[in-house]
Amino acid sequence: xxxxxxxxxxxxTGFATVLKTLKDKPVTVQYPEETRPMSARFRGRxxxxxxxxxxxxxxxxxxxxxxxxxxxxxVEAAENTNEERYSPGERYSKxxxxxxxxxxxxxxxxxxxxxxxxxxxxxxxxxxxxxESMIYKKDMLLESPPISVAATPQRTPPGKxxxxxxxxxxxxxxx
Amino acid sequence: xxxxxxKISEQALIVENSPQNVVNTEDVQxxxxxEQLKKLVSPRALTGETMLLNMGPQHPSTHGVLRLLLELxxxxxxxxxxxxxxxxxxxxxxxxxxxxxxxxxxxxxxxYLAPMSNNLAFCGAVExxxxxxxxxxxxxxxxxxxxxxxxxxxxxWLGTHALDIGAMSVFLYCMRxxxxxxxxxxxxxxxxxxxxxxxxxxxxxxxxxxxxxxxxKILDVFPRRVGEYDKLLKDNPxxxxxxxxxxxxxxxxxxxxxxxxxxxRGSGVNYDVRKAAPYSSYDHFEFSVPLGTNGDxxxxxxCRLDEFEQSMSIIRQAMKKLTPGxxxxxxxxxxxxxxxxxxxxxxxLIHHFKLWTEGFRAPEGEVYxxxxxxxxxxxxxxxxxxxxxxxRVHMRAPSFNNLQPLGxxxxxxxxxxxxxxxxxxxxxxxxxxx
Ligand code: SF4
Ligand code: SF4
Numbered sequence: 273x274x275x276x277x278x279x280x281x282x283x284x285t286g287f288a289t290v291l292k293t294l295k296d297k298p299v300t301v302q303y304p305e306e307t308r309p310m311s312a313r314f315r316g317r318x319x320x321x322x323x324x325x326x327x328x329x330x331x332x333x334x335x336x337x338x339x340x341x342x343x344x345x346x347v348e349a350a351e352n353t354n355e356e357r358y359s360p361g362e363r364y365s366k367x368x369x370x371x372x373x374x375x376x377x378x379x380x381x382x383x384x385x386x387x388x389x390x391x392x393x394x395x396x397x398x399x400x401x402x403x404e405s406m407i408y409k410k411d412m413l414l415e416s417p418p419i420s421v422a423a424t425p426q427r428t429p430p431g432k433x434x435x436x437x438x439x440x441x442x443x444x445x446x447x
Numbered sequence: 448x449x450x451x452x453x454k455i456s457e458q459a460l461i462v463e464n465s466p467q468n469v470v471n472t473e474d475v476q477x478x479x480x481x482e483q484l485k486k487l488v489s490p491r492a493l494t495g496e497t498m499l500l501n502m503g504p505q506h507p508s509t510h511g512v513l514r515l516l517l518e519l520x521x522x523x524x525x526x527x528x529x530x531x532x533x534x535x536x537x538x539x540x541x542x543x544x545x546x547x548x549x550x551x552x553x554x555x556x557x558x559y560l561a562p563m564s565n566n567l568a569f570c571g572a573v574e575x576x577x578x579x580x581x582x583x584x585x586x587x588x589x590x591x592x593x594x595x596x597x598x599x600x601x602x603x604w605l606g607t608h609a610l611d612i613g614a615m616s617v618f619l620y621c622m623r624x625x626x627x628x629x630x631x632x633x634x635x636x637x638x639x640x641x642x643x644x645x646x647x648x649x650x651x652x653x654x655x656x657x658x659x660x661x662x663x664k665i666l667d668v669f670p671r672r673v674g675e676y677d678k679l680l681k682d683n684p685x686x687x688x689x690x691x692x693x694x695x696x697x698x699x700x701x702x703x704x705x706x707x708x709x710x711x712r713g714s715g716v717n718y719d720v721r722k723a724a725p726y727s728s729y730d731h732f733e734f735s736v737p738l739g740t741n742g743d744x745x746x747x748x749x750c751r752l753d754e755f756e757q758s759m760s761i762i763r764q765a766m767k768k769l770t771p772g773x774x775x776x777x778x779x780x781x782x783x784x785x786x787x788x789x790x791x792x793x794x795x796l797i798h799h800f801k802l803w804t805e806g807f808r809a810p811e812g813e814v815y816x817x818x819x820x821x822x823x824x825x826x827x828x829x830x831x832x833x834x835x836x837x838x839r840v841h842m843r844a845p846s847f848n849n850l851q852p853l854g855x856x857x858x859x860x861x862x863x864x865x866x867x868x869x870x871x872x873x874x875x876x877x878x879x880x881x
Contacts, residue, residue, distance in 0.1 A: 278684035289678045290616050299623050311630075312655065313637035339803040341549035378552045378643050383651075384803040386789055386796070392637070 315379045316395035318370055320414040321388065326421035327433070328358050328414065329389035332365035339384035344374035352433075356425035360433040364424075368410040372398040488518045488526050497525055504533045508611050508866040511876030515853070515869075517862070524865055527857045529850055535880040542840040546806030547573045547647055550840065554827075555641040557842055558878035561600040563592045563632075564820035566645035568842070571726055572816035572827040573647040576809045579781055584772040585649040586728040591662065591765045592635070592644070593727070593818070594758040598669075599628045600821025600873075601751045605676065608748070608870035612689050617679055624672050631661045647807075648782040649775035662766060666759055673755045680748070690745040694856040694868035697742060704852040708823025708845050709750040710872055714742030720819035727818075731768065732761050744871040751873075781807045806835035822846055822873050846878035 301308055310316070321329045332349030348367035358364035381390050390413075400406045417423045484493075491497045497520045504514040512533035518526035538557055542550040554565040567589055574581060581589075606621030629639045635654050636644035644651050680686045696706070698714040711718055719736045721729045737753035739746025775782045783802045784795040809831035817826035823845030832838040849872050856872075857865050 275684055275688075278682070278687075282682045282684055286679045286683055289675050293620075299626070311633045311637065313635070313652075314633060315637040335800065335803055339549075341545060341552050376552055376641065377638065378641070379637060380549070380552075380803075383783070384799075386786075386799065388786070 310394040314394045315377045315382075315392040317372075317393065317398055318375075318381070318408070318413055319391050319393055320368065320410065321391055322415060322417055322424075323360070324418055324421070326417040326423060326426060327360055328364060328424055329387045330365045330368065330385075331359050331361050331387055331389070332363045332368075333386065335384045335386060336381035336390050339380045340375075341378060341380060342374045342376050344371045344376075345369070345381060346371075354428050354430050354433075357428045357433060358424040358426075365410065368413060370408045370413065372400075372406045372408055373403065487516070487528050491520075491525075492518050496520075502865070504530075509869060510607065510874055513850075513869075513874070513876055513879070515865075517865075519862065522862050524857050524860050524862060527854045527865065529853050531847075531850070531876075531879050533880070534876045536877070538881045539840050539842060543837055546835040547809065547837065548802070548806055550837070551646065552641065552643045554842075555643055556877060557844060557881050558600075558820065558822065558825070558846065558875045559640060560603050560875055561596045561821050561825075562640060562642045563589075563596040563645060564600075564818055564825055565842075566643065567593060567727065568816060568818045568820070568825045568827045569829075569840075570645050570647045571818065572814055572829040573809070575814040575816050576812060576829050576831050577647070577781060577807065579648045579776055579778060581649055581727070581776060582773045583728070584653075584770060585774040587765045587769050588650060588654060588774065589645060589727045590729060590732070591762050591769075592631075594761050594765075595628050595631055595662075595665070597758050597821040598665075598755060599625055601754065602628070604751065604821070604870075604873040605748075608867075608873070609680065609686075611866050611870045612686065614679065614683075614686065617676060620672065620675060620679075624669065627661070627665050627668070631658070631665070634658060634661055646775070646782075648778065649773070653774045659766070662762065666763060669755065669759055673752065676752065681752075687745065689864070689867055690748060690871070691743060692741070693744045693860060693864045694871060695741060695743045696852055696856050700852060700855055701742065704855070705848040706823070706852060707848065708819070708821070708873075709747055709754065710823065710849045712736065713739035713747035713750045715740050720817050720824050724817065726816070732764050734761050744867050747871045747873075808833060808835050809837070817843070820845060822875070822878070823849060842881055844878040844881060846872075846874040846876075847881075850874050850879055 323329060332347055334347045334349065337343075337345040337347050346367065346369045347365050349363045350366035352358055352362060352364050377392065379392050382388075382392050398406065398408070488499065489497065492499055497518050500517045500519055502515040502517055503509040504512040509515065514530040514533065516526075516528040516530055517524055536556070538553050542553050545553065551566055551569060554569040555562040557565050573579070602621040602625040606618035606625075609617035609621075632642050632644075633639050634657060636642035636651065696714055698716050701711050701714040702716060706714075707718065707720075715738055717736060717738055720726070721734075722736060734757045737750045737757065739750050779795070779798045781802075783799055784792070788795040789799045809829075811831060811833050813828065813830045815826055815828045817824050819825075824843065825845055826843035828839070828841040828843065829837050830839040853868065853872065856868050860868065
């Protein structure tokens with residue numbers, strides 16, 4: 273008997289709660305037509321940044337590769353010359369590869385990079401049909417130079433870029 | 448050893464006595480000997496009187512890859528033997544080959560529904576081993592994030608548990624609310640699940656400007672939403688029929704099996720790491736620990752639901768106490784310097800390179816540090832050997848210990864109730880197997 277009474281009195285409360293949500297606006301979005309905004313810190317796909325004068329920030333120090341917990345990064349450095357300059361200072365990264373299948377998007381590479389060259393930005397979904405296509409090479413990671421600025425390598429006057437550009441824009445005071 | 452390993456099918460014993468009861472012989476392979484099997488199941492199983500049945504590892508109600516070996520008499524469960532290890536990822540072992548900083552993303556992946564709790568347990572252990580002081584602001588922020596994580600964990604639990612028992616809408620509502628917590632995760636750490644936000648010595652970064660408003664939104668909305676869950680379930684006769692008196696475990700048994708968290712408190716044992724061994728300034732806050740009495744599925748459910756309110760109260764207090772300040776220790780031997788410093792300070796540059804390549808060294812010694820995660824006591828045993836890598840990392844995962852007494856709880860219940868019991872224990876298989 274108690275059960276029947278319970279069913280008659282308590283159940284309608286539950287149904288009323290569900291019915292009330294009819295007047296709520298939907299919380300879902302029609303993905304992929306609509307997307308939700310991502311936070312400024314979102315750790316998505318990597319980009320290799322440039323300075324305003326078109327030179328690459330990356331100095332090939334391999335610190336990102338050392339910091340990566342997943343061993344996803346491979347860097348090979350080479351020497352800059354004034355005739356063929358890629359980055360300020362002595363060295364640049366000749367090869368820069370990130371294995372997107374290994375990467376866990378922890379953001380340690382971004383933290384470790386002394387020049388803020390590698391930055392994780394909001395998601396462009398890394399997808400591919402083959403394993404090879406998921407190893408992102410330098411040309412896929414490097415952002416294009418600012419408009420009306422020459423790409424790298426550039427020809428630069430002697431003495432101008434003997435040292436890396438200072439001061440570096442700090443990440444940790446951004447936002 | 449091949450000869451000793453017996454396939455159930457090959458046991459003439461079973462086949463002879465009741466051929467019709469035996470499942471297709473080639474499919475069932477147990478890697479245990481007949482002697483071991485005899486100890487696990489009742490003698491009646493060997494004569495074929497009762498049925499041996501595999502539930503899982505791909506059963507939707509076992510919350511992941513959990514395999515249960517059931518001995519059934521009709522629909523009644525006589526024995527239930529959890530078989531774990533299907534999600535073994537070797538996280539503990541992998542952590543031994545990483546320095547302390549690099550091991551943090553691994554801890555995210557044990558109990559992936561409560562990543563921040565795991566982060567804190569690991570970082571707390573490192574801080575204890577190395578002797579690092581954490582700034583007050585970081586401690587309060589950790590408390591806020593811990594409580595949000597507890598709510599996150601409970602929301603997924605409530606949703607899936609209710610879904611298992613047949614209440615679909617609760618699941619949808621829980622996911623809707625969880626989204627708000629994930630938004631906070633995303634805002635602070637940049638990732639919605641694998642946060643790696645808590646670092647030895649403090650936090651990755653200070654929280655962004657919109658953190659306060661995001662948390663406030665949760666605090667505003669949640670009490671009403673928890674009320675909705677109560678309306679749907681608390682007095683619901685069908686819910687009570689399925690949960691009250693089901694899966695009972697006594698306080699003595701629960702302690703003996705090493706249960707912690709809401710599962711233990713559901714049996715009326717007042718044990719909460721936040722009270723028993725306060726960490727991260729939990730002793731600065733006032734809150735109570737909800738207790739159950741019967742130790743059944745319903746009491747475990749009530750304990751968790753009541754914890755929502757306590758969590759919100761702790762968050763409110765912590766938001767008030769929050770004062771500006773550093774969120775990372777200024778000990779440059781363990782915390783990387785701020786990026787802008789390395790541009791002009793040689794010393795900072797050296798520290799930066801040293802910390803991101805080799806990491807910091809921990810002294811010889813062994814520490815244990817536990818936090819109260821949503822599921823129970825999450826402890827990390829860390830053994831240092833003077834190098835930048837731990838000699839041994841062990842995680843005392845609440846899911847693992849809470850799962851073990853499943854056989855005790857499910858003895859004599861119906862097969863359908865078993866689903867309710869598994870749900871009430873709140874396991875995450877990543878946490879069980881590590
Ligand atoms: S995000 Fe993490 S895993 Fe991915 S490349 Fe950077 S450091 Fe490695
Ligand atoms: S991305 Fe940064 S850390 Fe990596 S090699 Fe280039 S400069 Fe060094």
